[in-house]
Amino acid sequence: MDIRKFREKRGLSQQELADELRTTQQTVGRWEAGLVVPPLNSAVRLADLFNITLDELVGRAVANPPPWNTDELILALRLYLNNPTSPPGKSSAEVIALSNLLNTLAEWLGNERTGAYRNPNGVYMKLMNFRRLDPRFAEKGNVGLVNGGQLEKVVWDRYAANPSRLNAVADAITASLQMPSTTLNRGDDLEVTEAEEGRVLTSLHRSRERNRKLVEQRKAMALRDGKGIRCEGCGFEYAEKYGEHGRGFIEVHHTIPLHTLPQSMTTRLEDLALVCADCHRMIHAKAQWLTMGALQEIVKK
Ligand SMILES: [Zn+2]
Ligand SMILES: [Zn+2]
Structure with a gap:
């Protein structure tokens, strides 16, 4: 637990942090030195104060969300291409709507939703990843974020030059979600390769x-x-x-x-x-x- 690191990030002294938590500077000093572990209620308040999760406070690795699949990338690419100059921001209505849609889609894809699953920040990052593949940005020597998956390129190559098909497929995926999910056969289907449409x-x-x-x-x-x-x-x-x-x-x-x-x-x-x-x-x-x-x-x- 690296309380000192988070405290210094927030620009607080030991005394100021102690005042926030209604404890003493000596106590904070003991926590930071690792002599005493803060009680749970203090740990929760520390996490709130630092704007981090308890997992982050105690340094426990949080499970990575599952990689994006074709359906999700199709929906994200449409939003990206609809905003040619720059993707909508993290708190824009479009990004929040897509985040909500992807959370609905999770059940259909069999994805487990962990805490930050496809949250607006993650959606925004994914939109920015498409820049890496976008010639308009590559030309300017702007390579975008580099840690995009292989599937992003596959989806880009399939659909970026064909927005009307992209729209039709994205609409169809969205429309499918209105149907009762029992209509889907969800188990592993070894006899078919997943179609381009997801x-x-x-x-x-x-x-x-x-x-x-x-x-x-x-x-x-x-x-x-x-x-x-x-x-x-x-x-x-x-x-x-x-x-x-x-x-x-x-x-x-x-x-x-x-x-x-x-x-x-x-x-x-x-x-x-x-x-x-x-x-x-x-x-x-x-x-x-x-x-x-x-x-x-x-x-x-
Ligand atoms: Zn035959
Ligand atoms: Zn068939």
């Missing part, structure tokens, strides 16, 4: 196409149309290879663009494509998911 919309996509009822309805439609239950990507039919055991087996992939998902509350069967497991995994293998057309092109070659 985790919330990825989960929404997966929850739609894994809906048993919809899958059965889509299969019934294929049988009615006489098309059979075969992959629309490569033409594979499970019954051909696996006989009776594989008859009727297929997966479905939801084909509409992720940023339009929240607007289409009900899933239309026409938007579901029948796909074999291999083709479905290929569609989701990279952050930029394949369209059915692109998949068919690849298979053709």
Whole structure:
């Protein structure tokens, strides 16, 4: 506990600090020398006076908040680009609103919220980090803050030159948060790579196409149309290879663009494509998911 360091930072003498705490200068001297530990009520008042947490007062490391994920960086980048000359300040309405939104998002991302989780100060720092990637600032020899993560650059490269797409995706993420969070499939999904549009919309996509009822309805439609239950990507039919055991087996992939998902509350069967497991995994293998057309092109070659 380095009381002396914090006291001197505040420009207080031992006597002044003692007066604040209604104790004696000798007592403060003993605390600072480490001869006596201050009682808890004094420690709380010291922390308040120094404007620090008790953890900081006793020198205990505070757990770092989890790194920012794609969804959060998309929302932050939009705010950054909307303010081309300089990001809004720490106490601006925009930064506070984003801080609140990110705290709502935490549950959807499965992030634990510790004390300073995505507080306005952290949001502001993140906005300033984008400067490192912004040619308008790089040109001036102003490199911005250096400790930005790799993902910041990925999100910048994807979206900075395409603000209308950025807006659409950011709106879709925000709109998704209005839905009951039970619609999301949140566990680790090993079969898909998180889409460019982030985790919330990825989960929404997966929850739609894994809906048993919809899958059965889509299969019934294929049988009615006489098309059979075969992959629309490569033409594979499970019954051909696996006989009776594989008859009727297929997966479905939801084909509409992720940023339009929240607007289409009900899933239309026409938007579901029948796909074999291999083709479905290929569609989701990279952050930029394949369209059915692109998949068919690849298979053709
Ligand atoms: Zn296939
Ligand atoms: Zn899919």
